[in-house]
Structure formats: structure tokens, C-alpha cells
Amino acid sequence: MSLLTTRFEVVARHRPVDLVLPGELPTAPYLAVTGEGPLTIAGPDVEITAGYDGHAWLTVDTGGRRPTRHRSRRHGRAKARVDALGLALTGTQATVLTREADRWVARGRVDLEGRVDTRDEDWLAGVGTSGGTAGAFGQLGLRDLRLVTRADGSPYRLGRVLLLTATSAGPGFFATAHTSVWSLDPDTLEIAHRGDLFFRRPDKPGVYGDHATHLVRDDEAGRWLVATSGWGDFDKRRPVQVLLASSTADLSTGAHVLDTEVLALPTDGLTSVAVWDPHLVRTDDGWLVGYVSASRYFRFHPVLAGGPSLDELRLLGADPARRACEGTTLHRDPASGAWQVLASDRSGEYPVYDLALSPVGRLSAPYPSNIPWPTVVPVDGGWLMVAFNGSGYGGRLTGYGTHGDVVIMHSTAG
Known part of the structure; x- marks a missing residue:
């Protein structure tokens, strides 16, 4: 025919929406962690933390410089009850997400370009998470x-x-x-x-x-x-x-x-x-x-x-x-x-x-x-x-x- x-x-x-694919963390800058929060992704000389206190926030501590705190005034507040928090590292971008009515919503983000090389394989080999269920980022x-x-x-x-x-x-x-x-x-x-x-x-x-x-x-x-x-x-x-x-x-x-x-x-x-x-x-x-x-x-x-x-x-x-x-x-x-x-x-x-x-x-x-x-x-x-x-x-x-x-x-x- x-x-x-x-x-x-x-x-x-x-x-199909999956913030986390449970299992080992990949040797690639595409990973996430979900839980009640606060949530952390940390590697050599850098720690990225996400939380929600009525307003979503991110902090980035890169050791050699003063930690920075990031909040989106336009997008940071949830529109419904928050039943879970997510932190994703995708490429050079860290994103905090809230799960509202079974749907993930991005509430804040920060570009790490120039602060840490998230694509470096030595850095990736030392990455860990805390605060919840972690694995490769899904989609x-x-x-x-x-x-x-x-x-x-x-x-x-x-x-x-x-x-x-x-x-x-x-x-x-x-x-x-x-x-x-x-x-x-x-x-x-x-x-x-x-x-x-x-x-x-x-x-x-x-x-x-x-x-x-x-x-x-x-x-x-x-x-x-x-x-x-x-x-x-x-x-x-x-x-x-x-x-x-x-x-x-x-x-x-x-x-x-x-x-x-x-x-x-x-x-x-x-x-x-x-x-x-x-x-x-x-x-x-x-x-x-x-x-x-x-x-x-x-x-x-x-x-x-x-x-x-x-x-x-x-x-x-x-x-x-x-x-x-x-x-x-x-x-x-x-x-x-x-x-x-x-x-x-x-x-x-x-x-x-x-x-x-x-x-x-x-x-x-x-x-x-x-x-x-x-x-x-x-x-x-x-x-x-x-x-x-x-x-x-x-x-x-x-x-x-x-x-x-x-x-x-x-x-x-x-």
C-alpha cells in the first residue's frame, strides 16, 4: 500500500511525564530529586537546594563565592495545594517544581553557566542528592x-x-x-x-x-x-x-x-x-x-x-x-x-x-x-x-x- x-x-x-526515573544517577547533567523538601543536588564545590514556604526558592552555594538565593516573583507561588516538590538539573539549568493536582509546575529556575561546569564528567562523578527520591531526569x-x-x-x-x-x-x-x-x-x-x-x-x-x-x-x-x-x-x-x-x-x-x-x-x-x-x-x-x-x-x-x-x-x-x-x-x-x-x-x-x-x-x-x-x-x-x-x-x-x-x-x- x-x-x-x-x-x-x-x-x-x-x-508520559516523569520528573525522576528511579535508579542510579546518570553520568550526565540530567537528573532530578522529588520529595517534600527541601531538596538538594550537590557536587564538588557546589550545592543546589530547593524549597517551598508558600513561595518556591532556589539557593546556589558554589564555595568560593557568596551563596545566592533565587525566587520568581511572577511564577513562584502555587495556584493549588502543593503535594510534592521537585528539583531538576537539566544541562546547566536548575529548576524547582511543585506538584499541584497531580501536575508538575515549574516555579523557579537558575542558569549555572559560569558558576559550575555541570557537563564535566569528573564533577558529575561526585554528584549526590538528598531530601527525596532521586534518579535520571525523565521528561x-x-x-x-x-x-x-x-x-x-x-x-x-x-x-x-x-x-x-x-x-x-x-x-x-x-x-x-x-x-x-x-x-x-x-x-x-x-x-x-x-x-x-x-x-x-x-x-x-x-x-x-x-x-x-x-x-x-x-x-x-x-x-x-x-x-x-x-x-x-x-x-x-x-x-x-x-x-x-x-x-x-x-x-x-x-x-x-x-x-x-x-x-x-x-x-x-x-x-x-x-x-x-x-x-x-x-x-x-x-x-x-x-x-x-x-x-x-x-x-x-x-x-x-x-x-x-x-x-x-x-x-x-x-x-x-x-x-x-x-x-x-x-x-x-x-x-x-x-x-x-x-x-x-x-x-x-x-x-x-x-x-x-x-x-x-x-x-x-x-x-x-x-x-x-x-x-x-x-x-x-x-x-x-x-x-x-x-x-x-x-x-x-x-x-x-x-x-x-x-x-x-x-x-x-x-
Whole structure:
């Protein structure tokens, strides 16, 4: 069944919210503690404490300087009874949250940049918590969902169960998020958390929560390939690059910190300040890589490159006329065997291209808010499509970045 002749309808929605994933603290600056308070995250020469006394507060003591106290006048007071307190460290940001009517709300935050290097692995090795239940930070929402595949583009399955990577949204903008791995049961349509992926950079020390990731099982080489986008320290003054990691460990489960190198993606003839959203497929002729190029932040469009190896890629096509089009995804049409490129445009459509990035049609599927990626997978003679929306979580302080709900669609019978 060709995607171009398929209609989709929404069949399930999920919003997994977990401030803490109980277990060992990760060797990455994405951790949290919950309890009645006060709550503390402490490492060498720094102590971060959160509390609530009718107004949420944070204190930061970095040893060599006078402790500072932080309270948000606009957001610090709860609107309902507080039944729990949370303290999260996500990247360089510490956030205090209150649980009100079974919903977490961010009530204060402080950026630790310049006071302590929270990404330093020696510092992370000495981090501990007190005051409650601690573990890795989970997520306030999921976005950028992408199917875990084999190198030939086919789904990687555990029996019938599918795997997905996602961006686990933190309590703020892009640098508070990280990559996670999830299972999707095609029969019940339930999703479950399986692991988290963090990254080292080739040009600077530390551990980063880079995301918008594609996880690929390369059976031929006996390894996993991980292509991710360098959002973990986003700054408009620096270009976002696509990073590539490989590992023989089982990346389908557990927490992992991976070494990366820059995946050089061609932008010949394009005005480009950044690239992101990688998707990799190995064909009989070599590799195809779909991605996004931005002419400026945030104006971006789909691009496709190919070559005999990932070190020898050339530009095959681009659609620079698009102004907000991402989630570039390679798809093999089951009827013709031809490769196509799927994308998502903020105008409310999912364009479909050939390998020259010439349009050949569009998907007939509901379009949630934001820019939901077109992640499709064949199931029992039909199709599942996994997308997301732009609905936020955590109150007004978190702002853009906490989206979204997971939106699952199925092909219709008619």
C-alpha cells in the first residue's frame, strides 16, 4: 500500500511525564530529586537546594563565592495545594517544581553557566542528592519521534515491538532536553521508556543532551550508529551540526554516553547556518542522508545527500523554497521499491519528494500543532504513523520546548 494513496486517522495519544526515573544517577547533567523538601543536588564545590514556604526558592552555594538565593516573583507561588516538590538539573539549568493536582509546575529556575561546569564528567562523578527520591531526569513531553531502523531502512523490532528515539523535553528550551529510547507495542499502541543517550563532543569536553536523533542498527558491521543534532548547548552564535556516534553496546536499553564526530553534510550552493534532523539509510549504491538546512534561525528546509560512504557525501537535492519544513525522513515505497523523502511543513502538510527533492505528492494525515515528523512503519498490511504536537507542560515559566503529546495514527480501511 503506497503512502500516497493512504489516509490516516488518530487512534491514540500519550503524554508520559516523569520528573525522576528511579535508579542510579546518570553520568550526565540530567537528573532530578522529588520529595517534600527541601531538596538538594550537590557536587564538588557546589550545592543546589530547593524549597517551598508558600513561595518556591532556589539557593546556589558554589564555595568560593557568596551563596545566592533565587525566587520568581511572577511564577513562584502555587495556584493549588502543593503535594510534592521537585528539583531538576537539566544541562546547566536548575529548576524547582511543585506538584499541584497531580501536575508538575515549574516555579523557579537558575542558569549555572559560569558558576559550575555541570557537563564535566569528573564533577558529575561526585554528584549526590538528598531530601527525596532521586534518579535520571525523565521528561515533561516527547517530540522528534523517529523509528529505530536497520541500516537498510527497515524497522528494528523486538519480536513485534517497535523502537523509537525521541527528544525528552526538559523544563525549558532546547538545552534542557535529551535523547531517549522508547518501545511501541503495535497491538496495544502503548509506549514505554527503555533508555537514554547522551553525547561527548569531538571539539570540547563534557557530556551533552543532544537530540533530534536517529538510531540505526548496522548488522553488517555489528554495531549501532547514532546520528544526532547538536542542540545540547544551543546558541544562535554557533552553528548546530549533525554528530555521529557508533557503539557495539546494546543502545536499545539503558543509559549510555557516546563519543561523536561531526558528520559533514554538504550544503553546496545553499545559504546555510546550521544542519539538523539526520536520517540515514544504506542502499545498494551507498548511503542516503536526509537532513535540514537553515538559511537562518529559524528558517529551514529539507535536504538530501548521498555517497558511497558517510565520509563521501554529495548534495542530491534541496527545497529551499520551504521556510519551516523539517523531520526529513527516507521511505521506501513498497509498490515500486523507489526511495522517497518525507517531511513536515508548518503550513500543515507532509510533503513527499523523490531523491532529487522534487515534490511527488503529500501524505493524507491529520496535522497536529508544531511541526510533527512523519514517522511511518508498516504494520499488518497497513501503516502506523507516529507524530507529536506542540502542547506544552509545566506552566508558563517553562515556555517553548516542553512539547508535546505523542500522537499515533493508523491507516484507514477505506
